[in-house]
Amino acid sequence: MQPQQALIRLHRGRIAEVVPRAGEVRICTEAWEHVYPEAWVLPGFVDAHGHLVHLGLELQQPRLHHCRSAQECVEALRTVQPNRGEWLVASGWNHEHWEPPQLPTAALLDELFPDLPVVLRRVDGHALWVNSAALRRAGISASTPDPPGGWIVRTRSGAPTGVLVDAAMEPVLRLIPEPTPEQLRQAILQAASLCLQYGITEVHDMDVAPEWVPLFHELAEAGQLPIRVQSYVRGQRGEWDAAGLLPTVGEFFRLRGVKFYADGALGSYGAALLEPYADRPEHRGLLLWEPGQLERAVRRAVEAGWHIAIHAIGDAANRMVVQLYWKLRQEGILAERQLLRVEHAQVVHPEDLEPFAESGAIASVQPIHCLSDAAMAQKRLGTERTAWAYRWRSLLQVGIPLAAGSDFPIESPDPRLGIAAFCFRQPPHWEHPWHPEECLEMSQALQAYTIWAHLAADTDERRGLLLPGYDADLVVVDRNLAAAQSPEEIAATRILAVYVAGIRRFAAIG
Template sequence: MPACYQGELTIQRGKIVSVAESKGGVTLIIDGKRKEIPDAWVLPGLVDAHAHVVGLGIACREGYLYGANSKQECIERILQANIYRDGWIVARGWNQELWSPALFPTRWDLDEYFPDTPVVLFRVDGHAVWVNTKVLNIASITQSTPDPVGGAILRNSDGEPTGILIDAAADLVTEYIPRLSLTEIEHAIIQALFLCSQAGLTEIHDMDVLPEDLPIFTRLAEEGKLPCRVLSWVRGQHYEWRDHGILPTVGEFHRVVGVKFFADGALGSRGAALLEPYSDEPSNSGLLLLTKEELVERFKCVIEDGFSSIAVHAIGDRAVRVVLDAFESLHTLYPSLDDIRFRIEHSQIVHPDDIRRYASLGAIASVQPIHCISDAQMAEQRLGARVHNSYRWRSFLEHGVLLCAGSDFPVESYNPLLGIEAFCRRVPTARQESWQPQECISIVDAVDAYTINAHRAADMSYRRGRIAPGMDADITILDRNIYACPLEELSQARTLATVVGGKLYEHA
């Protein structure tokens, strides 16, 4: 059966019972009820293999700085939105790379308008915050506060903090931000997952989930309120999962499958750990957040606790190498690790020597193709000649590495078709030509990364990722055959419906 086809699908009790190909559209027979969808095509349900569900829900509420073209525009949007969280202004989405000049803003820009209200503004990638003086005072950050390990407090020529806190330094203030209420988080989750469902997603691999949010997912799943399946990788950087006694759980619509760590920061804020210094800041080669030994200690605990997956954020080539070294030590400690899915989230800059190590260590490259087309210009500045080593999708496939894909929403759009098009074309925003076209992949490989490979990366491919009798009825129904349409039309495909565990969601 081709991966995208028209015909009749019989579904019973959440499973596909039979499939028959025919022309014209899609007929679903779900537990005896017939539903005709003309001019439609079916695909195995699309998976976002790296995303932040609560983050998307919160971004719907607070993400009004996305796409702002200047710091003045950010301030105007804040004044207009007039949204508070317990007396604080919390917003997200700013990106100084869109401004001219592309310089970090300062606390003084905010103080003029907000002398007394604490203001915390997250950068688009979540790896830096822009705060006002009020927040620095609340967090007691002064000229004499040292940079925390794995973080940077940006300072002016007099050594005064400017109000930009990178990676671990951001944690110094985020702990003071009031939490959303349980009901607000529940709304955020449902709102986010309905957006995902409309975009054709049937399953989300939710990364760096707070232990306290897990019971909300479990309850919503039990109440049948999740329109997409959610697999959780719980936060583990500071052993949070152990502090909360989180163990793996099973369930049809929500499972806790793994633990998530960070080896470095992001490229935009120059927090990604590089083997050689940044081309546009020769004194800096990024921040390694955990050493190899610290990673191994954590991995041992994850394995002891019976989880089936370890996911580590690594963007820079130095971080990727350290994570691979840690996986390698683990292989020597434990003779058989076949049951553990090792995932390197982002895998953006990978030294040629390390690509083949992914395959030999069984590491999975979990990538976000859309980052490549949004960040190409910034990556050129940060990396210089090393851009050849970035976003190496075809190289991964040629070396037999398992490649799965996601969007990292809310950092990027949750629309999986944008990612599929980026995989095939690699045409950066506002450009016409393919960027590093030698790393483009085929539509078949691109869809596999969003379906069967994503399930392999969660050890669920025995049940999902193919449309065949006996498989879970997780299906995405589109208005065109994306295997046959021109590549530049891929992202225009519309989702007409999704089916998750045999439950139909109509989106047309």
């Protein structure tokens, strides 16, 4: 995959002709022509794992991503009004970036918010920081036992400190009023238009709640969705089934798959590891399913014709998912283009690489996580296992296709940051790259954001290449990315224009 300089003639939303042309990009139909001197053109970027509704809702909420201490988070909320019924909801805190890197407490919030329930989601979505008012309403006290698949962080005497991990978040989350349909509609449109500005023409939208589906259909049919959305509906509690959903087709919105979780995240010690955490030797994290249970749930979704996407971070979770996929593949019950995806595939044991490849599964990876997580992952995993983390080149070498995404809103949807992470693995403020042996070539990074990502939603026969007959989903940039020499150069690339289905939906000003 190389950026090109060319004349691209469009017809009815598709590419009709591509003629190489030195020094410019020229895009035209019978009715108009756009000329970009010195520019380069690529197929539109795909984000193969994002959360549109959550991104949009977060754009409407206070963001704590840049806070450098718990106190700074509290300060950032000082003037904020309740935003979800009578609750205050915000997100983005990450104690790994604080000095000292300690989990926060309810007491810090109680002074400012004695009565208003406050719920602050950790950046990875796998933990909540709440105040005492929220704990009271949820009925969580020293006598509340840890639920299966989660835990309540406690003081020495057993009292909850105000941090709830994975399944322990449920009693609080249940109480937060749902956003109104209008809030949701606005959230989807705001998120989609932000993606568009980054050159993203298609999103694989993960963990979609069945009740959002009619809104997406409505927006797509009204021609209001500016990007294409492949939807992966929630499956962890059989949501797709209870709602009576089945896969659908459509140009801008399709129900494609069902999404499950095999484990939690590394940051909150929820990722399931084969051996204990290096920095918490009594703990291995949690598998959220017994293998037999997961198999039954996945089989049901396979039989209904869905693609399958399973979140797996730790090496134990990846092993469980790979073994299940391998078994399904051997049995031959999958339809010809029915896809199996491992979401994140973050820590993969060397012995699982071959079975992963043999299962025909696709690794849906988020390169930017590697940079944000480097210091934390090294602590959690220790030296040996660190080499098994974010191992993109090893996955490719055994023949596993990589689909790239950002997991927005956990990270910025900006593909330029992901491409830089793929190629350089240079965490901010580090002097050296992190395991540079796992870096990708630029052409591979671009494929992971285009043609390979389309492969992961079975849209690769019509999208992801600049060829006649392919959909006219294009991004025009100001430089030849293939020649970029540094992460900074990649990040500085300007997105000049974005076309979806042959219509220019974004153009840089000036």
